Amino acid sequence: MSNNSGDLILTERDGAVATVILNRAEKLNALNREMWAGLGGAFRALDGDEDIRCVILRGAGETAMGPGADIAEFSDVRANPEQAAEYGGLMHAAMHAIRDCRHPTVAQIHGLCVGGALELALACDIRICGEGSRFGIPVNRLGLVMAYPEIEALVGLVGRSSALEILYEGRVFDAAEARDKGLVNRVVADERVAGEARAAARRIADGAPLVNRWHKKFVDRILAGGELSAEEEAEGFACFDTDDFKEGVRAFLAKDKPDFKGE
Amino acid sequence: MSNNSGDLILTERDGAVATVILNRAEKLNALNREMWAGLGGAFRALDGDEDIRCVILRGAGETAMGPGADIAEFSDVRANPEQAAEYGGLMHAAMHAIRDCRHPTVAQIHGLCVGGALELALACDIRICGEGSRFGIPVNRLGLVMAYPEIEALVGLVGRSSALEILYEGRVFDAAEARDKGLVNRVVADERVAGEARAAARRIADGAPLVNRWHKKFVDRILAGGELSAEEEAEGFACFDTDDFKEGVRAFLAKDKPDFKGE
């Protein structure tokens, strides 16, 4: 079921659900330059696959989603503004590929989720973690700034005050505080994280896939601001022309389970 | 106290507080085309009434605010994009009439509040529900999309991630989760919902009514974005020219209860 299995970024498939894995368990999935590049490619490939209905992002193992970027390679690849801009370009391309993926995305967070790992989780639509998970963005301990694209995702999720609190204090905090700040959608027992992410993906994949894609598109269009064109407004009613709508109403009235085809 | 009492949308008055009732208890207040049209009219009429200080929106009975739109009539009134656009026009006019009503609005939520019923509640300024209330927008089980005006209200209240979570998973969830997501302002014991909504309406009606209307106008103006004109900025000080301001300061200094006239 898996491909590229020797690589640092794996993509697995289970029916309509794909799972992308940060595969560097021996370093707690610390993100190096190659992984940022691989992530962007993996999500762009999934975006083009019409059969996908949900994508899960996780780290290998259940110890950590990740401690962030691999600081050991900074002296080679992130030592000055020029290198940092290039490295940042790969980071931001990866985050944008996750964010702009047409399919629903779920971050399945085991254990530590700090710095770059948290930024990847923020790019997903939904975040599910365990009670023992820990979060933070302690970059001001490194003299390091979050660039604009990363800040945008954080502020968009938790607002100005919690974003500044996280960035200023640099604390690593627990799952309850993360939930309280709106940083994660759901906290479950540590041993239930994988099962809950799978169950969420299953619920998502059971819904009409075109509807899920339209909802993501519409939510992001609303957040982009500005007047809607007549064509955009009309797209809000395009679902009424799909086979899946007929199937949904039929199944509802028959008290049956709908079987959506994505057309 | 009530008018139009044979109708599907009732408006009752108790002094300065009006209550609009989705009056179809035998169908758990499922919303049909006639009710969407009636709601828009009811709220536009209340908007024009200067004596009103608060409007409560509720369903008949204490079993449900509503299960959403009445799917049984979809094959007649919502069977294709053209019909859906017309039906959607009525829905959105109703939501906008609630949202743009100059008076403070409170959704009094008993029991199930799903789909279109939740969208109506979202159009109100404040939502109060019972511990047994249940919420959700499981439209992707019907192959059905929320159009832009409905998405706008949801995203505006709970943000991108919770909005997508609600729409993607299609779960029906409890009042505690609704509170946690910011979908409702207040959860009370089921038997206290009506009393708490009445008490909130009373507190609102006891405040200076012009001030409440200005606050609603100013909050929405801020959210609309863009530079304020000099006239708009000046309106922030117009209250100092009202009799109610003089009465408010007098009462405060006299440790008295103010008697506001709305002028």
Add this chain to the structure above:
Amino acid sequence: MSNNSGDLILTERDGAVATVILNRAEKLNALNREMWAGLGGAFRALDGDEDIRCVILRGAGETAMGPGADIAEFSDVRANPEQAAEYGGLMHAAMHAIRDCRHPTVAQIHGLCVGGALELALACDIRICGEGSRFGIPVNRLGLVMAYPEIEALVGLVGRSSALEILYEGRVFDAAEARDKGLVNRVVADERVAGEARAAARRIADGAPLVNRWHKKFVDRILAGGELSAEEEAEGFACFDTDDFKEGVRAFLAKDKPDFKGE
């Protein structure tokens, strides 16, 4: 360590941490015209001081941050729209001086924090209060409106619905509800408020100060909306040219505590 100690607004220094004090304990720190003017001046002075790494704002004593504006002087200084616009200009200049201060700001909230005192706290980046703290903006009991700059801070922090709920009902509510609404970042035991604010300021001051200032600038730039210029995007990588970045990476790899100079 303190200056201007006979005044209504005090500024104290403890290393890189400054504390601004509303110093009118005998009136529970009720804000008069002179205090609004003094606050603006105090924060503008701190903004210009490169050695500062964090500013705490608090009221004198541990009974109250404040009950709001001093209504006793309204008949002299806030009796009509013209006076109100001038008084409002001082209020808004104070709030903007806090909000736009380049340094991280923390509101240390003891006890009652109502009306203008809460508005000042809202202008800070982070709010820490005690379990016994109480909050509210009961201005509609006075026939008084929050002007646009005040509404902007409130809505930016808690969103449309909670803002309207607070303004419409005029209730004074407890710290748990304030936390629930997102009005404060942290609630601790009353006797721990000062210690927690100091500990937060210490954590903030221990981070690289240029990074903290950049983060505040970037967060506010994102919230201002609109396209970023190439220069702005490039500033996201300027930290890689600082001595503090070299020190941060050195200390991390050496498992050492970094010693940041702000350069």
